[in-house]
Amino acid sequence: MxxxxxxxxxxxxxxxxxxxxxxxxxxxxxxxxxxxxxxxxxxxxxxxxxxxxxxxxxxxxxxxxxxxxxxxxxxxxxxxMKLLSWLFLFSLIIAVIVIGALIILFGYNRGLWWPGGKW
Amino acid sequence: MATTVLEPTMTRTAALAKRSVLVDWLTTVDHKKIGIMYGAWAFFFFVIGGVEALIIRAQLARPEATLVSPEFYNQLFTMHGTTMIFLAVMPLSAMFFNFMIPLLIGARDVAFPRLNAMSLWVFVLGGLFLNASFLFGTAPNGGWFGYAPLSGRQYSPGPHMDFWVLGLQILGIASLAAGVNFFTTILNMRARGMTLMRMPMFVWATLITQVLVLLSFPVITVALILLMADRLFGSGFFVTAMGGDPMLWQHLFWVFGHPEVYILILPAFGIISEILPVFSRKPLFGYSAMVFSSAFIAFLGFGVWSHHMFSTGMGPLADSFFSLATMLIAIPTGVKIFNWIGTLWGGSLQFKTPMYFALGFIAMFIMGGLSGVMHSVAPADLQQTDTYFVVAHFHYVLFGGSILALTAGAYYWWPKMFGKMLDEGLGKFHFWTTMIGFNLTFFPMHFAGLLGMPRRVYTYPSGLGFDLYNLMATVGAFFLAFSILVFMWNVIKTWRSSERAPADPWGGATLEWTIPSPPQEWNFDDEPVVTERDAVWGMKRAAGVRMLPEPVAGDGKGIHMPGPSWWPLVVSLGILSFFVGFMFDKPWAFPFGPVTVFGLLLTTFAIFKWAYEAPDAHATNH
Amino acid sequence: MTTTTAALDHHDHDDAHAHHTSLPIDNRKLAIWTFIGSECLFFATLISTYLVYAGQSVKGPFPTDIFSVGLVTAGTAVLLFSSFFVVMALDGAQKGDRKKMLTWLSLTVLCGVFFAGMQVYEFWHFYHLGLGYSTNLFSASFYTLTGFHGAHVALGTLWLATILKDAIKGRVPPKKALNLEIAALYWHFVDVVWIIIFPVVYLMQMRS
Structure with missing residues (x-):
């Protein structure tokens, strides 16, 4: 406070x-x-x-x-406190990694990513 | 309520003294009592999981056996895995978090004592709920990772997997509440002078474990909610006919599941890092490297989940990424093993029982770790996936790792927790029987696995080369069970003994050894002040003594401790009722049945009562 | 829910015996931030599910058949304003300006009720357009995501209403402004989640 x-x-x-x-x-x-x-x-x-x-x-x-x-x-x-910002930021980074990775993994499997489709 | 506040503390203390033992334990918010209850319940579930394992091994002792039915066998291996992970290893770690963390950081309790009690009761009720499924003959049967669509309504129509889906959600609440509690406690309740880099390693391990719990349990919670919706409300998240994708279940499960295995092993690392220095009479080698390697392991733990899924055909891009990330984890883990050996090097080693188990841990964990690195190689993993090789691997890290370390911790901290020393002779006997039984059980599984024996099979035909290995494993398993009996015998013998343990039997380096064994309710008469790492060794050095004088128990005058409360238990019952309602209310007919609604109302009511409970300080003594 | 109780736990007693904290922050405030960090992953997983399944439903109704941006924009504005209202209320609480606190806090609670009501109406409306919970993948992932957000709004509203009740009875003096601050942090978090959900779910519907 x-x-x-x-x-x-x-x-x-x-x-x-x-x-x-x-x-x-x-x-x-x-x-x-x-x-x-x-x-x-x-x-x-x-x-x-x-x-x-x-x-x-x-x-x-x-x-x-x-x-x-x-x-x-x-x-x-x-x-x-800076600690609170780091706490929130770290959680957000992990959250974004999870969202991003899942979108990439599923997009790749459906051939939406990577030029020329799957390889 | 106002009258309670105005009531003289004297009366309140007298009233507290009059309560029965049962009421005392049901309403306690003392972290030490909660820790002991965590340990007792976890050991109870550990024995249940062990009996399940013995039945499994008996069934597999010889080819084409029919000791149990295939259906029951499925329930056994599912419940064995679920029990050992969620009801044994995690809560056994929680026993040490609860009992030891406040003592190690020089605090009188955790940040939120009532929330702590709630974690315990939610865990106990969740565990009982899961195991109650056996009474109806409908224990979960879809494997501990509940792969969809096998765990969906179509392929698992009975209530089996409902127990699993709801039970794990209940247990998740306990873990998350404890996660918030211990994260706050460690960051905010440390003794004066105890900077982060002066914290004992077990405290660091606990802190990092809580970060993993807090960030991974929400993921499994959502996954379980989706599966529950599929099973109970007819949605199609994992039903391909509706466009759903079972791969999403696997991804979400392992986004949680891989951090979860570090949740199981990091506390073990912490315990070992406490024990080795004390019995080598030498500070931990490479303290800061230990801290950063733990943090690095935890962070990487969120980027490797798909190595559990190499056989699902994710494509070479994903396979390569997750292979490399997984191999990277060998580096910080190697740093740890190097530092433990560095701690031993040149030390004056004291071969007491905790040290035996700690050294056994290092050897066994290295073996489990090495087969783990083998799994990270995606092409090789395709051969190993779903064979007994994997079973051998994770038992080397979970039993050879976690359980050996937890046992080491039990021998190490037993005198502090109960004021009596476990017997050394029996302890060493326990150690050798464990090592023989463990290796005899799990080492042959490597060979059976490489020969192609799939895991989770009900039986196997003769002549494939599996027979001998399976017989060895079964003999080993019963030998291992015998070693647990040795431990129980040791506990009973110690219980009956009248010999008291001193405050500091091992010549310890951390604050818990400066107070009587077992500690008084308020832990520390005066809040300790810490000036360096290995604080108590520093105090001894400053005083020029090998041992500090035996502490005299104080009277606790003027120290205010939180009073007991019924509400954590009532909230837990409300939560249980809320989830149980989904089993029996047929919510697909009417979304929220009476049991669920009752649970919700009871939880809300109890939270309000909890929030407005009278200021909970009572003097411990007058 | 657990953290609601945590937030109200402890520290209510006599300051003379309140032990020091290692960091210059109250346990309860640290705890609510920890909980918020954890909640990030809860909503991240729900949003991932929605996005992974976007455009995968095998039958309609699809988002474009159902959504109307008007009503939900109103709800979004209300939730944004409620964040503003609650910081004003907190400002009042910290400065001991009781009237300011009560006024803004009442408005915040009203906003919460309005938003929850908007969502109930929306769900009812969609249901009558043929979008039941288990109709298709879109419906299930949409209702799960926004439903859990709605449950958070409802819980937050209940929490703030409880503090409002206390404040009316004069039980939220400046030295207890932390009680409101913690609830407000939770409320803002629920708001930022909606800041993500609104464009991702409602506005990007055409792309999926």
């Missing part, structure tokens, strides 16, 4: 700013979906077509930002 007492003064203002950012990022995510696949596709077909190849990547990037803001500020990792 004492660790982030010094940050206590500007808290409310900062929290509001972050809430606005989070809301904006979510709006961007939904807008991206609408432009690529949803109702806005017909209104801006060129934009949708040019964004579509990057849809997944951009979406993951946007949600990574949201994740980072919540973890760093709302969960106080930026102001708290």
């Amino acid at each position: 004492a660790g982030h007492a010094d940050a206590a003064h500007s808290n409310a203002g900062k929290y509001i700013q972050i809430a606005v950012v989070l809301f904006a990022l979510t709006a961007l995510e939904v807008a991206l979906y609408e432009v690529c696949y949803g109702g806005l596709k017909t209104m801006a077909p060129g934009l949708g077509a040019s964004l579509e190849p990057w849809f997944v990547e951009v979406l993951l990037l946007l949600s990574a930002f949201k994740f980072w803001f919540v973890a760093m500020f709302y969960m106080h990792l930026k102001f708290d």
